Amino acid sequence: xxxxxxxxxxxxxxxxxxxxxxxxxxxxxxxxxxxxxxxxxxxxxxxxxxxxxxxxxxxxxxxxxxxxxxxxxxxxxxxxxxxxxxxxxxxxxxxxxxxxxxxxxxxxxxxxxxxxxxxxxxxxxxxxxxxxxxxxxxxxxxxxxxxxxxxxxxxxxxxxxxxxxxxx
Amino acid sequence: xxxxxxxxxxxxxxxxxxxxxxxxxxxxxxxxxxxxxxxxxxxxxxxxxxxxxxxxxxxxxxxxxxxxxxxxxxxxxxxxxxxxxxxxxxxxxxxxxxxxxxxxxx
Numbered sequence: 001x002x003x004x005x006x007x008x009x010x011x012x013x014x015x016x017x018x019x020x021x022x023x024x025x026x027x028x029x030x031x032x033x034x035x036x037x038x039x040x041x042x043x044x045x046x047x048x049x050x051x052x053x054x055x056x057x058x059x060x061x062x063x064x065x066x067x068x069x070x071x072x073x074x075x076x077x078x079x080x081x082x083x084x085x086x087x088x089x090x091x092x093x094x095x096x097x098x099x100x101x102x103x104x105x106x107x108x109x110x111x112x113x114x115x116x117x118x119x120x121x122x123x124x125x126x127x128x129x130x131x132x133x134x135x136x137x138x139x140x141x142x143x144x145x146x147x148x149x150x151x152x153x154x155x156x157x158x159x160x161x162x163x164x165x166x167x168x
Numbered sequence: 169x170x171x172x173x174x175x176x177x178x179x180x181x182x183x184x185x186x187x188x189x190x191x192x193x194x195x196x197x198x199x200x201x202x203x204x205x206x207x208x209x210x211x212x213x214x215x216x217x218x219x220x221x222x223x224x225x226x227x228x229x230x231x232x233x234x235x236x237x238x239x240x241x242x243x244x245x246x247x248x249x250x251x252x253x254x255x256x257x258x259x260x261x262x263x264x265x266x267x268x269x270x271x272x273x274x
Contacts, residue, residue: 004174008178011178012181012182015181018185018186018189019186019189019193019202019205024197027198027201028201034182038211041175042215044170045215046219050240053237053240054240058208058243062204065251066200066247066251069197069251073254073255073258087191087192091187091188091192094187094188095188095191098180098183099177099181099183099184099185100180102176102183103173103180103181106172106176106180107173107177110173111220113171113172113220116169118222122225122230123219123222123229126218126233131233131234131237134231134233135238138227139235139238142238146238146242150244153246153249154248156249158252160253160255160256
């Protein structure tokens with residue numbers, strides 16, 4: 001429970017940093033902290049492979065891409081007064097209400113966790129072998145579609161940032 | 169072991185913070201960061217429920233973790249395309265403020 005509380009504190013602090021810090025670089029680094037704490041949480045939830053993937057793909061590749069673009073575009077601090085003054089309190093109210101609603105539903109419909117042995121036996125630490133078995137049976141179609149999606153994403157990213165030949 | 173409800177509550181808090189950030193932020197890059205936060209909150213709930221459902225057997229419980237893997241791949245593609253769009257917008261406008269973007273508006 002203590003581990004969970006520490007990780008939760010780090011995650012919530014990072015998330016608040018993401019939505020309040022003025023420098024985009026600082027916000028992105030706060031998100032990296034949140035994602036790393038999330039990876040540790042995955043390990044405590046018997047999902048070791050996904051924890052490693054979270055560090056490599058999310059905290060590594062995706063956030064590096066973000067930092068790269070922030071530095072490339074040289075986005076300086078720019079948080080002028082909001083156009084609608086009621087927007088911020090309304091957003092905070094809606095966010096609080098939604099989070100409280102989800103948490104309330106989760107706590108009213110409590111079911112006890114299976115025994116520790118059952119969890120360890122079924123998940124086997126969420127190893128790559130166990131996840132691969134699911135990916136290549138139940139999620140076979142989704143797996144193929146994701147491959148196509150990644151290829152489309154690569155082509156789209158290249159063609160979006162390509163300058164017109166006549167302008168060059 | 170910590171019960172699933174606490175993980176789901178934490179996930180809900182992270183999702184709410186992401187939603188607040190998405191609404192209140194005005195720079196497109198910072199809105200994008202908030203969206204990533206919401207995606208990860210959903211992943212956390214999914215993995216927590218994968219552990220909860222182990223009593224139903226392996227093929228049921230591991231579907232949660234498999235879904236998280238698929239979501240990670242989709243998020244990677246989404247970030248590549250989204251940042252490409254941002255760079256293209258920035259080239260034309262030298263700003264990532266979303267309020268000024270009204271070209272699509274007829």
